[in-house]
Amino acid sequence: MVIKIEGLDFAYGAGKQSVPVLKNINVTIQKGMITAIIGQTGSGKSTLVQQLNALLKPTKGTVQIGEHVVTNKTKEKELAPIRAEVGMVFQFPESQLFAPTVLEDVMYGPKNFGATDEEAKKAAKTALKRVGFDATLYEQSPFNLSGGQMRRVALAGVLAMNPQTMVFDEPAAGLDPQGQEELLNLLKSLRDEGKTVVLISHQMDQVLALADRVLVLKDGEIAADEPVDQLFSRPQSWFAEQHLDLPETIAFQKQLEEKGFVFDGLCKTVPDLAKAIKKQLDPTKIQTLGSTISENGEANHE
Amino acid sequence: MTDAITIKNLTYSYPEQGQLFDNFSLSIQEGEWLSIVGHNGSGKSTLAKLILGLLDFDEGEIRVFGQKLQLETLAAIRSQVGMVFQNPDNQFVGATVADDVAFGLENRQVPSEEMPAMIEAALKQVGMAAYADREPHTLSGGQKQRVALASILALQPKVIILDEATAMLDPEGKQAVLQTLKQLKERYQSKLTLIMITHDMEEAALADRVAVIDDGRLVENEAPRALFLKGQELAALGLALPFAMALQKDLAIDQPVYRTKQELATWLSKLKA
Numbered sequence: 001m002v003i004k005i006e007g008l009d010f011a012y013g014a015g016k017q018s019v020p021v022l023k024n025i026n027v028t029i030q031k032g033m034i035t036a037i038i039g040q041t042g043s044g045k046s047t048l049v050q051q052l053n054a055l056l057k058p059t060k061g062t063v064q065i066g067e068h069v070v071t072n073k074t075k076e077k078e079l080a081p082i083r084a085e086v087g088m089v090f091q092f093p094e095s096q097l098f099a100p101t102v103l104e105d106v107m108y109g110p111k112n113f114g115a116t117d118e119e120a121k122k123a124a125k126t127a128l129k130r131v132g133f134d135a136t137l138y139e140q141s142p143f144n145l146s147g148g149q150m151r152r153v154a155l156a157g158v159l160a161m162n163p164q165t166m167v168f169d170e171p172a173a174g175l176d177p178q179g180q181e182e183l184l185n186l187l188k189s190l191r192d193e194g195k196t197v198v199l200i201s202h203q204m205d206q207v208l209a210l211a212d213r214v215l216v217l218k219d220g221e222i223a224a225d226e227p228v229d230q231l232f233s234r235p236q237s238w239f240a241e242q243h244l245d246l247p248e249t250i251a252f253q254k255q256l257e258e259k260g261f262v263f264d265g266l267c268k269t270v271p272d273l274a275k276a277i278k279k280q281l282d283p284t285k286i287q288t289l290g291s292t293i294s295e296n297g298e299a300n301h302e
Numbered sequence: 303m304t305d306a307i308t309i310k311n312l313t314y315s316y317p318e319q320g321q322l323f324d325n326f327s328l329s330i331q332e333g334e335w336l337s338i339v340g341h342n343g344s345g346k347s348t349l350a351k352l353i354l355g356l357l358d359f360d361e362g363e364i365r366v367f368g369q370k371l372q373l374e375t376l377a378a379i380r381s382q383v384g385m386v387f388q389n390p391d392n393q394f395v396g397a398t399v400a401d402d403v404a405f406g407l408e409n410r411q412v413p414s415e416e417m418p419a420m421i422e423a424a425l426k427q428v429g430m431a432a433y434a435d436r437e438p439h440t441l442s443g444g445q446k447q448r449v450a451l452a453s454i455l456a457l458q459p460k461v462i463i464l465d466e467a468t469a470m471l472d473p474e475g476k477q478a479v480l481q482t483l484k485q486l487k488e489r490y491q492s493k494l495t496l497i498m499i500t501h502d503m504e505e506a507a508l509a510d511r512v513a514v515i516d517d518g519r520l521v522e523n524e525a526p527r528a529l530f531l532k533g534q535e536l537a538a539l540g541l542a543l544p545f546a547m548a549l550q551k552d553l554a555i556d557q558p559v560y561r562t563k564q565e566l567a568t569w570l571s572k573l574k575a
């Protein structure tokens with residue numbers, strides 16, 4: 001299922017109170033890929049993704065979600081099937097939790113789409129396991145959980161519904177480092193299963209590691225829409241204009257380039273970067289300097 | 303040196319779950335910058351809520367600037383400690399952004415003629431002055447976090463506790479907040495104590511000391527320069543290394559030495575063929 005946005009404008013509220021947010025958006029979200037959406041705080045990322053499952057309707061223009069076309073005039077009752085096809089994990093997970101227990105919360109989606117109790121429970125447990133949620137907490141209220149635990153429940157809620165397209169709004173926020181690593185693997189495996197994944201993230205390293213394509217929003221407009229390698233090959237000054245950072249590995253690579261190191265292509269991971277650096281070091285210098293380096297990176301000459 | 307916060311032999315369990323803290327002790331010196339890290343559900347937010355007296359502990363004691371935390375001292379202690387909550391929505395009380403900042407000031411009986419200037423200064427500090435009249439719930443995630451921070455900064459508390467207060471900020475916003483905190487530390491020196499709960503190891507590394515909590519136990523408690531040399535132990539605790547240390551580990555060419563990104567770049571340029 002492809003999602004196609006054409007000529008979209010969006011404003012919150014109407015008349016004098018209206019706050020225009022998105023302007024002239026034309027993008028296509030390809031199926032079976034991970035599309036990342038990045039941009040400064042308030043640039044319109046969360047507003048944009050809420051058009052993808054018709055939680056918000058365009059003020060102007062159209063959003064085509066598979067066979068459904070959503071415009072300003074689309075009736076609420078026509079939107080229900082879209083919600084089954086496009087699942088969404090919100091920026092603040094609390095806002096989507098509601099059931100008396102964790103298990104019931106995650107079972108709600110499948111049941112709502114016609115699964116039996118038994119099937120829903122099975123789907124819920126599989127999903128909770130997949131996000132590394134502690135099984136001893138299944139009967140707890142989802143509100144009596146830590147921030148990262150709530151995040152996992154919200155993620156599981158969408159996984160259990162098994163929609164074709166899944167949208168994640170800052171899913172790593174609140175997860176511990178191990179949880180972030182697991183999330184990365186989860187999103188990759190969803191793509192491998194043929195799902196369409198949309199990811200909003202402020203963590204450029206995550207975007208670099210995961211995304212096939214990246215949309216950059218600036219003040220509600222698309223500033224870039226291109227494959228991830230092409231995007232991160234842009235100069236640092238361009239990222240500064242968007243008020244964005246380069247991923248750590250690439251920023252460090254650039255820092256070393258200024259000191260005379262040479263790399264062919266982008267180093268996407270820390271091990272890759274380490275390998276590329278090591279090739280350029282002088283073994284004899286490592287021998288003599290290696291173990292006698294003081295804390296500030298200066299050699300100790302005794 | 304006096305303690306800003308002393309926690310001694312603390313015991314606490316939520317009614318719904320088993321024992322979380324059992325005989326937990328930790329002190330934080332006046333003027334110190336402490337990071338608290340640990341896996342999800344390890345007890346960080348709970349500890350912060352206990353310090354603020356939002357939860358009642360079962361045994362042990364908590365002192366804030368020597369004053370024992372109990373019903374009679376609750377108000378006095380809360381006026382010295384400001385906390386930015388993990389979810390800003392749980393913190394908002396005002397109908398507008400400006401009201402929200404004003405609310406805390408009113409609670410501290412700031413004269414009303416002084417308030418507008420203080421509100422504006424606090425919102426400016428986080429780049430949100432233009433949003434003073436907006437309803438907090440209509441803000442974007444990062445904007446909410448900025449306002450939540452402004453509401454606490456306006457109060458100029460002696461102890462600031464930030465519970466993952468930068469998790470939703472964009473890279474620039476995060477840098478700006480950390481810069482603001484550094485400046486405040488410089489200005490107030492020992493008069494400002496900072497406790498930062500975070501999953502971001504770069505951020506944790508800015509502190510004087512990092513406390514690692516694992517299921518309610520204090521398992522590490524030392525300066526970042528020492529802590530981040532313990533790659534294996536940290537991985538076992540579900541933690542990561544700051545970028546420069548992770549890279550250095552993969553380079554595996556010398557004895558472990560703590561280096562920042564800058565230091566690592568300088569050192570590598572010396573080893574270049």
Ligand SMILES: Nc1ncnc2c1ncn2[C@@H]1O[C@H](COP(=O)(O)OP(=O)(O)OP(=O)(O)O)[C@@H](O)[C@H]1O
Pocket residue numbers: 012013019021039040041042043044045046047048091439440441442443444445470472
């Ligand atoms: N309900 C609303 N009413 C009016 N304005 C709103 C509403 N919701 C969001 N906005 C505004 O729309 C703009 C875009 O918000 P959005 O939440 O899409 O940003 P974002 O890119 O997701 O930012 P962040 O990274 O901080 O989450 C912001 O300036 C925000 O203040």
Ligand SMILES: Nc1ncnc2c1ncn2[C@@H]1O[C@H](COP(=O)(O)OP(=O)(O)OP(=O)(O)O)[C@@H](O)[C@H]1O
Pocket residue numbers: 143144145146147148149174176316317318319322340341342343344345346347348349388
């Ligand atoms: N209101 C509550 N009622 C019952 N149990 C709770 C409540 N809040 C938290 N807990 C439990 O207490 C433990 C510690 O939670 P806490 O929120 O302190 O963790 P945390 O270290 O802040 O985690 P995170 O990094 O995910 O925010 C968790 O197992 C959690 O499920």
Ligand SMILES: [Mg+2]
Pocket residue numbers: 045046047091169442443444
């Ligand atoms: Mg957002």
Ligand SMILES: [Mg+2]
Pocket residue numbers: 146147148346347348388465
């Ligand atoms: Mg917490």
